[in-house]
Amino acid sequence: MTQTPMATPQNAERNWILIDAKDQVLGRLAVEVASILRGKTKPTFTPSVDAGDFVVVVNAEKVRVTGKKLTDKLYRHYTGYPGGLRQETLGQVLDKHPERALERAVRGMLPKNKLGRQQFTKLKVYVGPDHPHQAQQPVLREVAHGQ
Numbered sequence: 001m002t003q004t005p006m007a008t009p010q011n012a013e014r015n016w017i018l019i020d021a022k023d024q025v026l027g028r029l030a031v032e033v034a035s036i037l038r039g040k041t042k043p044t045f046t047p048s049v050d051a052g053d054f055v056v057v058v059n060a061e062k063v064r065v066t067g068k069k070l071t072d073k074l075y076r077h078y079t080g081y082p083g084g085l086r087q088e089t090l091g092q093v094l095d096k097h098p099e100r101a102l103e104r105a106v107r108g109m110l111p112k113n114k115l116g117r118q119q120f121t122k123l124k125v126y127v128g129p130d131h132p133h134q135a136q137q138p139v140l141r142e143v144a145h146g147q
Contacts, residue, residue: 015139037110063094074089
């Protein structure tokens with residue numbers, strides 16, 4: 001009986017994947033990116049090992065959202081000082097730093113531990129079509145368009 005191969009950090013094969021976020025729905029794109037980062041698209045997926053691929057996302061400012069999320073979805077954080085609640089809408093985040101909206105969505109879909117933080121470092125998000133990772137020869141991956 002043959003055993004299913006288990007990934008280890010030493011034998012993990014990491015590829016570079018390029019994804020164009022133009023006209024992609026934010027949440028559906030984030031699900032796809034998180035799956036690639038975790039390695040769930042590979043037959044050797046092992047939950048406790050970081051064996052996922054590197055992901056380069058371009059055109060982050062052209063991502064779209066459905067419904068009234070641009071005005072109703074709030075990002076909140078607390079500074080630690082009295083009255084230090086800071087909040088901004090998704091629309092404000094997309095205007096100032098469009099890459100942060102996708103990064104935050106993907107981070108929420110990864111494990112909340114050392115492994116998830118390590119996997120998150122393999123995500124590279126850029127505004128516009130240019131990126132500095134041409135030397136790694138990322139392979140363009142088509143993501144199915146959401147409704």
